[in-house]
Amino acid sequence: MPSIVFASPKGGAGKSTSAVVLACELARRGAAVTIIDADPNRPVSAWARRPGRPEGLEVIADVTEETVIDAIEGAAARVPFVIVDLEGTASLTVAYAISRADLVVIPSQGSQLDAAEAAKAIRLIRQQEKAFARRIPHAVLFTRTSAAIRPRTLQHIRSEFDAHGVPALQTQMHEREAFRAIFSFGGTVDGLNPGQVSGLEGAVRNARAFAAEVVAMLRPAQPSGIPAESMA
Template sequence: MAATVLTVASTKGGAGKTTMVMALAGTLAAEGLRVAVVDADPNRAYASWSEAAYEGAAVTVRAEADETRLATAIDELAPLVDLVLVDTAGFGNRAALLAIAAADAVLVPCTPSRADVEQAAKTLQLVEGAARAARRAIPARVVPSRLKQVTAVSRHALAELDAAGLPRTQAGLGDRVAFAEMTFSGRVPGGGEAGQEVAGLVAELRGLGWLPGPPSR
């Protein structure tokens, strides 16, 4: 069976896309799933991290920011793995749009700030436009990112997402040192609160049918 293609996109820079891809890819590869990451961001943040820092179970990585080749890159990897995660640039370029069009589902990380909530809504509209153009459904959810669980700002941002009718996951990633450190250490948090948050997100995405189940041994 061909892999699930999960694209992580937001028109807002710095929303936590690459961090989410690092955490999901490392966690699922550690489970034994065959995971590929296509880095469609010309800045190659994921690809250079995986070359220079990543320590963990093997993840196949392909950097392809050229929109004329991106869909082919995804197609070539899909038969070889269980999951293709696509990281995109934070400025809504054509490669990001193609990555959305190629996806089975789209995650839109959103930090608790007004600009992020606005841009999350815009990103969901982009996904809807791509789905319409492709004449198929492309499900998408906002994933709260960098949440400071207890702050009023975080609660307000979640309330705004809900008030705007933006579909979101219940699980999200908190604003945690472990996620920031991962960019230097190369180690994806497997335990602690950060690890639990990633596990919660994985479980919710599996419930939605957006991730393959754990490998059977």
């Protein structure tokens, strides 16, 4: 079943945060999810040791460049969603994980310097597409953006990606206290205490929209020529 790989050579781009938020939201909808924690710093495993990890969400750690492909394929044979969190550098582990992805999400904060780092990830994906002679769906995810304002720079960067044929998710991961708090308190955004964390409702809505858009991207394209009503 599909594997969703979070990749960017930029440290701190929002890979682990977005990966955990997506996994929790899929688990909340009732799906079994495996996160493969392929970052040697093991941020997702540290989160999973805290209380509140959803039922049906397992974390596999101790993954190395020798084992990452087997780990992805083994999990994909068992569960409907596999999510891979990678370290913020270029490595063989990163290249192998991308080679097995059904969707690569490239988190990027909305600055030109961050966009240049995202472009490196996209070049690597395109190399892997050539090496494995298959299309590897991918999209940029803007992270830590403001929920209140839409800066010109972000719109400019989005249009530059667009001009180079690089899709970006409509949903952004806004800068939210809740997305930091789950790594302190453990568990999911839904499980946080509104008395302790501000802006919770907005974070929950953001998580729902993000997961819905990712799931829609994973659906195989409907065959053309078939009337929509007969697809129901």
